Amino acid sequence: MSNEVINTLILACFLAVAVGGGYYVTQKQQPEEIEALDQEIDAIENRAAELETLIQDEAFASEEAALALPRWNSRYKVLPAELASADVVAYLNALSARGFRTFDLSLVGQTQGGTAHYYTYRVTGQAYFESLFSFIWHVENNRALYRIRDLSVSKLVTQIEEDGVSRQLVLADFSMEVDAFYGGPRDISAPDSMKVLPAAAFPPRRAAVNPFYPYILETLPPNSDDLVDVEKDSLMAVIGGTAVFSRDGDPRQLSAGSRVYLGRVASVDARTARVVVNLNKGGIRERVELDLNTGNRYRQALGGSTLSAGPVRGPVLEDAPPAPGTPGAEDHPLYQSAEIPRTPQTD
Structure with missing residues (x-):
């Protein structure tokens, strides 16, 4: 065999090996490496996106903490470790001392919650609207944690006798449930040394209008006091x-x-x-x-139509006693230990 043939065969072998090796590398080895690199790139991109999300979450949490911390430091409510039902009853009765024609209160039950416990009372009665508004204001804005729910108020027109003269009286007939909370986690209550909040921090203590008294009457009230009628006399x-x-x-x-x-x-x-x-x-x-x-x-004619001077404004309680379990209540003479009747429960 001549040298040319041998050289040709050798070159052909090298060519075959090169082609086979190239085919193996490009078709077998490189795809696996490319796939591994793609997976690594995806993992890096996912970690980058996750890091960006964490940075955003951290910024959002910082903003929430910046808002929550002042609210926490300025918390006003007190959640006593223990609370006697009789003291709650005495407190609610004291708030109804003025402007209530009837005020009925009964204990519905006691709920043991995971983070706090509370008594539930059923309250019904009749009162001047302004007096009822004052009662609700004191319940919701005292330092103890109370909740009013299922409030129902309707108009009640009745007659009263004063000096032998029958007068019409517009009252609010109401019913509600009041929850009195206690037994919360330690340090959740505001410190006793907290300064008294200014009046501007609370909602208005008096109702702007009486929804049960119309702006313009359909019929004029009778001249019950026999006063001079300048349009007739x-x-x-x-x-x-x-x-x-x-x-x-x-x-x-x-x-x-x-x-x-x-x-x-x-x-x-x-x-x-x-x-x-x-x-x-x-x-x-x-x-x-x-x-x-x-x-x-x-x-x-003078000005607009108004009955601002017409209805009798109900009396309101200006200085309410401290709620039981709050600073100043421990030595208050209002609170005595006594049981009250429970509302019968139906199965």
Whole structure:
């Protein structure tokens, strides 16, 4: 065999080995390495995304902590370790001392929770709306942790006798459940040394309006006190600062500030013999001027319609006692140990 043939065979063998090795590397080995590299790249990208998410979570948690820490340091409520039901009853009864026609209170039950316990009371009754509003305000804004739920309020129109005269009275008929909490984790309560919060930190203590009293009455109230009706009774004389009216033949002397039916005398002018009276006719305010010389009556509307001076505002409790379990309550004479009847439970 010639050298050329041998060299050709040798080159062919080397070529075959090179082709086979290249095929193995490109088709077998490199795909596995590429796949491993792709997986490693994916893992790096996932770790980078996870790290970015953790950074965002850390920033969000820092913001939440910055907001929560001042709230925690300024916490106002107190959760006593122990609480007597009789003390809660005494406290709620004290809050209803003014403006309540009836106030019925009974213990519904006691709940043992995982983080706190609470008594539940059923409260029903009748009261002036302003007095009921004051009761709810004190329950929700005292330093103890109380919760009012299932509140139901409806209008109740009744009659009362005063000095032999029957008067209409608009009350709020209400029912609610009150939860009194106690037994929370240690240090969850605000410190006893906490300063008293300013009035501006609380919601308004008085209701802006009475929803059970209309802005304008459909019918005017009766003249139960037999007052002078300046629209019907005649003006007889004006002497100095006194105006003399005739009511059913009976002379009545009035001066500035005197009450009349639906209003008051604003002024009495002897020089012009004129009497000015401000009336509130069921929410429509009017000024009536009576001229003795001519006998004429002049009317002028005053401002908007309002019954702000019409309804009787219920009395409210200004200085409430401290709630049981809060600073100052331990030595308060209100709280005594006594059991109260429980509400019968149905199976």
